[in-house]
Amino acid sequence: MRNKGIDGVRGATALLCAGLLAGSAVLAGAAPAAARTSAGVAGGQAEDFRERLESIPGMTVTGVQDVRGYPQYALTYAQPVDHRHPDAGTFTQRLTLWHKATDKPTVFFTPGYDLFSDVTPLTDILDANQVSVEHRYFEKSRPSGPAGDDWSKLTVQQEAADEHRLTQALRGIEKGRWIGVGASKGGMTATYHERYYPDDLDGVVAVVAPNDADNKEDAAYERFFKTxxxxxxxxxxxxxxxxxxxxxxxxxxxxxxxxxxxxxxxxxxxxxxxxxxxxxxxxxxxxxxxxxxxxxxxxxxxxxxxxxxxxxxxxxxxxxxxxxxxxxxxxxxxxxxxxxxxxxxxxxxxxxxxxxxxxxxxxxxxxxxxxxxxRGGTYEGRTVADVDRWVKTKGERMLFIYAENDPWSAEKFTPGKRDSYRYVAPGAHHGNAIEKLPPAQLAEAIGHVKRWADVK
Structure with a gap:
């Protein structure tokens, strides 16, 4: 996150998000990269897959590169500027798809900011495909012309609707289980997606995702800085x-x-x-x-x-x-x-x-x-308060990981009892929560995600 205005020191947000997910690969004993990527994808198969992507209405393949032996497609997808009025104009949202096989799980990675396409360690652990999506109104995923200056369309609900349309479009191709993954603001984004479209994903992993359910109540932050x-x-x-x-x-x-x-x-x-x-x-x-x-x-x-x-x-x-x-x-x-x-x-x-x-x-x-x-937007707290209640009472297959010494972890999501879990890594900060989890808890957490993804 940035400094309740997010990331204290402004910098490479996506790199921070990747770092938040980093330690898990080593601690979980993931296979070496060479062993995971040696198979590759034959040229004919890649061409056929590209054609399938291009057949999706609104989807454009802007490039493809080899990443560790598998094709990573750079894509844009036409999204309504306002999902309540889909005929009122569109913009192109950037995303990437790292593809291994249509029957493997897919990690749906939401950085919450700009597009960040590095393969996450959790993707490796699940031996999964990975979709990474840029948040609406961030960098190049912003409407052109006057619509791009209408910041009222930058909302939790509109971004969740973007992600819903993307998952619906791509799940027809990537047919395995889908796991939403995000860290910091990306973890918030994944949680919001799950709240509004709970049938899209088969599980959600949110790392150090702040939850300001009551913006006027900041006792948790004050307590953090006193202890x-x-x-x-x-x-x-x-x-x-x-x-x-x-x-x-x-x-x-x-x-x-x-x-x-x-x-x-x-x-x-x-x-x-x-x-x-x-x-x-x-x-x-x-x-x-x-x-x-x-x-x-x-x-x-x-x-x-x-x-x-x-x-x-x-x-x-x-x-x-x-x-x-x-x-x-x-x-x-x-x-x-x-x-x-x-x-x-x-x-x-x-x-x-x-x-x-x-x-x-x-x-x-x-x-x-x-x-x-x-400027000029009026704060409304109904949305985040609603998400907070929903996570507690109706959320299913949700995993939250926080860090003991991270100010952003002071206000947490509290999952209910529907196959959902929360861990707090002792001595950890905003960038190393996963790797600081005690080994038994880390193994347990990864076990939940593998079960959701149907991975042995």
Whole structure:
């Protein structure tokens, strides 16, 4: 996720999602890549399969490449801009399909942001095909013309409908079991798909998927920051964060120089370097814990004794993002913030240790990072509250994995008793929840997924 505005330090979201799913392959003893991919696909078979894809109305094959001995098709699919009014225009949604065999399971991978097509370790474990889909209104899966500027169509329900149409179109070809998989915002996306179209998938795996069922209730986040790690580490982090604002006048020039060197700008979204600097500092402690802070606690500098260079350098490497235009606006950060402002919610952290030092009230509100054209959506909490209730009472074959030391894991989905499960990995952060699961729990979790996928 980005920083309740998601990913503390803005960066390669899809790579983070892949990392969240990474450790399982080794821990589950998956077969070596050479053993899994040696068969390949004969040219005639590949051509026939391509023709079958192209026969799907609205589906276009834009390319194909060999990935570990099997064809990966780059595809676009024509989707209604508004599923409530399907005749009102379409856009092309990007996806990829890594194909092994039509009778194998298929992993339906939702990164939740841009298109990310690397083969997930869970795909390997299931010896499965894999469909990866870009979220609507992210990067190139955005309508052209005026429709692309109508951000009211970027909703949980509309994306779930996109995925429903895709699964319906492709399940006629990939006939094995389908497992929805996602991490962070991708895990949320998979969960929303399951809630609205529970007959599409045969199981869902959601890793560190936040669940802000009540946007005004943030006690879980406050409790997290009061208990994570040790008291000494928490106090030292708060002191560094406070010092970064106390020394703003001397450290801001370093921030501006770094931004100039990297070609980063701030005018389109946050407006000024000073606002971007403060936003980065506000997210610093969140980013520290999200990225694995427990092991880094001994490196936290003495806030009063550290030089300006030591303080700034450490902070930029340990949770302080830049929040530049290049990752906001219509890029991945912007569409997410638009969703957070209207449906997904955000954390209203008190940050009382920074009282008297903040210049810009409301800077953590998602709208603060959006250009004017993307603002204006009114928050409605009915959707996420409904999904939360549905998961608890009606969800079936759902697996949630969270991380003990991850702020995004503070507010969790709670599955019911319909063949659904939740695990919390001790000592884990946002990027290593699966690999930190105790071996017995990991084996149990993978056993559930294999059973759902009908894999021995």
């Amino acid at each position: 994570v790690g040790t008291r000494e580490c928490r106090n030292a982090l708060n002191a560094v964060q406070r010092e970064m604002l106390l020394r703003r006048d001397t450290l801001l020039p370093q921030f501006e120089a770094e931004a100039k060197k990297e070609g980063a700008t701030f005018e389109e979204n946050l407006g000024t370097a000073d606002r971007a600097y403060e936003r980065g500092v506000l997210e610093q402690v969140w980013g520290f814990w999200q990225s694995g802070g427990v092991d880094k606690c001994p490196t936290v500098p003495d806030a009063k004794r550290a030089t300006d260079d030591e303080l700034y350098s450490w902070s930029r490497k340990n949770g302080m993002g830049m929040f530049q235009d290049e990752v906001l606006g219509t890029h991945s950060g912007g569409p997410h913030d638009r969703q957070a402002a209207t449906q997904l919610g955000w954390a209203h952290l008190k940050l009382s240790h920074l009282d008297g030092l903040r210049r810009y009230p409301g800077l953590r509100h998602p709208d603060a990072s959006l250009p004017a054209a993307m």
